[in-house]
């Protein structure tokens with residue numbers, strides 16, 4: 408019997424970048440899958456949204472940060488098979504945003520130099536994204 412095809416989960420994520428070229432990562436909350444791992448802010452793309460709208464909404468909800476679709480630039484994407492789904496995750500970068508990020512729906516936030524991202528345990532889907540940020544910054 409053939410294995411069932413896993414559903415594709417579309418998640419949109421964003422690397423906020425500060426004036427020093429550091430990237431913001433967020434620690435996943437307790438009680439959720441992959442709790443405690445560090446990830447790029449973002450979330451599932453809802454049925455009525457574009458990925459860019461998802462990023463703008465999630466930055467507001469998770470961090471209290473405001474930005475605009477025009478301030479998002481696509482960098483790369485993750486494509487990774489988890490147990491229950493296949494994750495497809497465009498990663499945007501954003502250098503222009505308003506407000507100081509605060510950890511509203513996450514455990515903690517950290518501004519990290521791209522070369523130091525490997526010091527923070529991330530979901531397996533995220534590891535291939537790191538070289539793109541190192542190249543960019």
Ligand SMILES: Nc1nc2c([nH]c(=O)n2[C@H]2C[C@H](O)[C@@H](COP(=O)(O)OP(=O)(O)OP(=O)(O)O)O2)c(=O)[nH]1
Pocket residue numbers: 418419420439440441445446447448449450451494530531532533
């Ligand atoms: N936001 C974000 N999600 C990531 C990253 N890497 C990665 O594998 N994911 C996965 C974790 C989750 O399975 C999914 C994002 O879903 P989510 O954060 O909106 O939802 P969740 O798992 O917290 O579950 P829910 O309670 O909100 O339904 O993508 C990343 O860098 N950022």
